[in-house]
Amino acid sequence: MALAAALPCALTAFAAEPARLTYANPVDIDYRYNFEQLNLDISYRTGADPVIVRHQDAYYLFQTLADGYWRSTNLVDWRFIEPSRWPFDSMVAPAAISDGDRLLLMRSLFTPGAVLESRDPEHGKFDFLTRMLPELPNAVAPGLDRDLTRWHNGDPQPDAIPPGPWDPAFFKDDDGRWYLYWGSSDTFPLYGIELDMRRGVRYIGKPRALLALDPQQHGWERFGQDHRQEQHPTYIEGAWMNKVGGRYYLQYGAPGTEYNAYATGVYVGDSPLGPFQYAPYNPVGYKPGGFVQGAGHGSTFQDAYGNWWNTGTPWLGYNWTFERRIAMFPAAFSSDGQMSVSTRFGDFPHYVPQGPNADPESLFTGWMLLSYRKPATASSTDGEFVASRITDENPRTFWVAARNEPGQTVTVDLRGVRTVRAVQVNFADYKAGVFGDSDEIYTEFRIEGSADGRQWQPLAQTEAPRRDRPNAYLPLAMPARVRYVRYVHGHVGGAHLAISDLRVFGKADGPAPRAPRGVSAARAADPRQMTVRWRAVPGAVGYNVRWGTAPDRLNSSYQVFADQGTAQEIRALNRGVSYHVAVEAFDERGVSVLSQVLAVP
The missing domain is CATH 2.60.40.10 (Immunoglobulins)
Known part of the structure; x- marks a missing residue:
């Protein structure tokens, strides 16, 4: 994590505080440049469908189109690992699980492919658990209401299943039995099947259709921005299974990843293959407003202290429909079994607990957004991409400097002296012109503060080792009393220096606002x-x-x-x-x- 140098006494009167780890969404990792739109000459960084699994003493993060994965021991600092053996081309919506000894990994498949295993994922060492999965049985065991499995364009083969498994998820039950869940479609439901893992991977029995969308009953399952495309087919995908308190929580993403309303829902059952009942408190993971929008298609896991977390896929969507990031939210299961994911202030800084924590909302730091709609000035501007865009809390608008060169600056006036605790710099990909990996793809900058706009002192800066930081989050080593916050450019890998939002967090003096009236x-x-x-x-x-x-x-x-x-x-x-x-x-x-x-x- 990049931390600030100590501030002079002129800028702070705060005593040293015990360090507490914090993070802010989108998760601060080196998102990889996407190759999907090479034919359209569109270059952008993206991440989606995150799976975080705890394996032995570390956390491993897998996601779509990364050509590798990340490792962390604290859920804040993530190191990219390029594996020794990979599924031969880039991976989409992977399944990952740890059985304590091995970490198993499988990409989404339309045709039979490999499952990998590793006993040393820290060093990227993977081997084949099986080089080729068997063909999925092309018939569905009875169980789910046929009306919900019907194709939107008629009902020619209601019991057939699509090629796959796409969007897979592994689950190992307490009794040692293994299961696979999968599905990503606007016509087909989610499926599950038991696995024989004694020698490679084999299927046991027929797939079961487990759940399907019902947007006529569930408003959040309707497609579009704020669920407004009533007639558009909706998508179910991103299966994930947890067992908590003896009950099985089958989670899914809907209604579409390319909108603010992408969310996570859950069905609950008493056995791993159902039947499952719709949870009336759905959606459980939902974040349609704010800077980070969207929370669907991820994973739910426990940290080293037993605290629950849920990951998801926020939508960005400037360069391409499926330009996305990943997010991580505190989660919980109540004593009566209700699942919840805390997305309130879900894009403001949060603490990472260093022990058991019963209340997910207590992880919100209380550091407020100080930069919203504040005046901003820049050392240069490229045409219409003016500096005021960096404070509008919209990742689809951005400032572009006239030249991508060291020393370019953009400054936010907080309109008064505030106590600043953290800064998040969100870079945009504007005509980036970057495809693939390069030693030039890294981020360097520093953040300075001033009480009067004339004398500047360091607040924070990126630190070694060099890496790309599209959503760089820098908590200050000590709080700073400043009015002006300035970004000073060092390096970005793209052709342009473009920043969508420079977000400043901390506190202004005075009491909190009163509660709204007339509700x-x-x-x-x-x-x-x-x-x-x-x-x-x-x-x-x-x-x-x-x-x-x-x-x-x-x-x-x-x-x-x-x-x-x-x-x-x-x-x-x-x-x-x-x-x-x-x-x-x-x-x-x-x-x-x-x-x-x-x-x-």
């Missing part, structure tokens, strides 16, 4: 949606609309900035389920208490 919530004639309204809170930067199936379980949230109004339509509800809703305000000083919690029948 109302009305369910529409279509019960899959409701509109929540509230009165503006003076000075608020934004609001979190929070809802759930009980007044003390408002686990879903939609972040709305104050300049976006004081009403939000929520289109993610389930028919036949009653809700409770409240609103909280936040500004640079902190977060209000909740408004009155309303019942929404």
